[in-house]
């Protein structure tokens with residue numbers, strides 16, 4: 001399947017730079033300590049624009065899952081049906097990521113299971129993150 005290559009903007013560039021180094025980072029508000037993702041220009045809690053990026057544990061849990069049976073995106077059609085699971089980050093449960101959980105059948109996606117981030121090269125030097133079940 002032709003993979004979608006992310007197109008970073010000014011706000012998300014540091015996130016994708018970290019992904020390229022196999023690190024998962026989120027915004028960290030220096031004023032109130034809030035962690036947030038996706039990146040925003042201001043803190044969601046205190047509106048501060050003073051933030052840096054903090055590396056996460058890369059660990060999470062599956063919150064819910066759905067199965068995409070009929071995408072209108074032609075490039076995704078070969079991979080169907082495929083999973084879209086929602087992962088909640090252990091470092092900050094308010095942060096969610098989407099996960100494909102490649103290799104799992106839709107009915108095999110265990111809600112509540114522990115997952116960890118994984119990285120896949122989709123173009124030379126360009127990585128994207130996904131999630132996989134933690135064995136055991």
Ligand SMILES: [Zn+2]
Nearest residue numbers: 029032043046
């Ligand atoms: Zn804040």
